[in-house]
Amino acid sequence: MRLLKVLKPGFSTTIQDYGRVGYQKYGVPVSGVMDPVSFFTANLLVGNHMNEACLEATVLGPKLRFLNETQIAITGADLSPSINHDDVCNWRTLQVHKNDLLSFGHSRSGCRAYVAVKGGLSIPILMGSRSTCIRAGFGGHQGRPLKAGDVLKFNANSGKPIPILKLPESLIPEYTSKHEADIILGPQDDYFTKESISKFLTGTFTISMDSDRMGYRLEGEIIKYKNDQRMISDAIPVGAVQVPESGKPILMMRDAQTTGGYPKIAVVSTPTIAQLGQAKPNDEITFQQVSPIRAQQSIREYLKSINGIKHTLKKLSSY
């Protein structure tokens, strides 16, 4: 059995994979990684299949002791990682020896870092996924963020270590604190005044401190309903921008509840939701309307970029 011990949990570190499909009708959030591109890359860098469960650390990383030798990769936000207090880099395979200490320092860029362990974390699958669903208290490690003292099992390092891989510089994403989100208006844009829709599309919003995996609360323009018509609760997709009576929009993220009664002015495109996984409190967001055809193209480009990373690393590993 191979183990790693959590000495410090960091701000909020959870176990996530790509999340759950098919259970929203039972009120189960999709969960899963906030930044899929970094997550897939982390797994590829240690020779895992792309959907192996990883640690997702937020802003302040954990302190972990590896009780067994393995290989790991850290991707996503740069939270100043180090092994035995020697700085290490994101986006490459790292060798970890028995009793090595992985810790993180200050946050340099982005919001969420992913730690993949070769062979994957040994976590039971619930409803098709190993992701932590904090709200309902299941999945991942005991249905909650990691705590000091937790011991996680990881799978045997079958076969020989893979060669050290490095993601080429040109493929490493750059994280900024200003985000442009592509949106498709609706399904309840008709609940809002024309002025409010134009404010939504032209204004700059700030992600509030009160934001997490469930949703990003946005400060900025106040978005008003036409009158006090009430809507009947319906399904909420990830990426929906719902507006409660306060007029302050909330961007619904992966742990969001599956149904609700606030009108949704717009839904953010799939590639944008993935990018916003690295957005942090005080970052700025602007919204721009895109045509359905443009949205389709963006999804293709997004998947193509993931495939590009996959093929590049595959090529590098065969040398």
Add this chain to the structure above:
Amino acid sequence: MPIPRYQPVGDRALLVEFEKKISQEVNARVHSLNETLLQEKLDGVEETVPTYCSLLIYFDPLKTSYEYLVYILQDLQAENFRNVRTQRRTVTIPVVYGGSYGPDLDYIAKHNNLTEKEVIYIHSKKTYTVYMIGFLAGFPYLGEVPEEIATPRLKTPRLKVSAGSVGIADRQTGLYPCDSPGGWRILGWTPLTIFKPSRNPPALLNPGDQVHFKPITQGDLETLHRK
């Protein structure tokens, strides 16, 4: 029955909206269309979420398209209008009413000028439909509660409502799947496990199920426990 409205929701979902009201009739059409659609096993349809008066269909935009799905749905819809599926699973839920199991039974009775017994009788004689599941994993919204016992939510929600609690909010009744803050008026408690992540399916109820409540006593509960 007005024509349903189709709308894209983001880049990978489609909303079919029926008449905007909470009613058995409209909700039955939602579930009927959902079943008809799922039976088609269309390539690219990932999952569906039926709610009060609409159905959200998630799809993989690389395998299918919004336009194609609307075209298919219009066809299914025509069939759905002629013949709404009404065959539904019925689930019986045992409930201990009142006392510490249902701390608001007393208020519900007073609010409606009834005795507690009358409230229990009215609540348990009706067959309800699971309009949708949401709010919490496994929380079913059941309707419709007879007007005689309809009671508004608490002004200040409780910090903790126990798993298994049966509540009323206006014309709806529901079950708390886990301990949670909540504002519904609690009239009873069921020993059944409403949501269990390791069970398949995880939720006791499916959207569209028919539900009725069977009053049991604390004594019955102890017998159930011993079994």
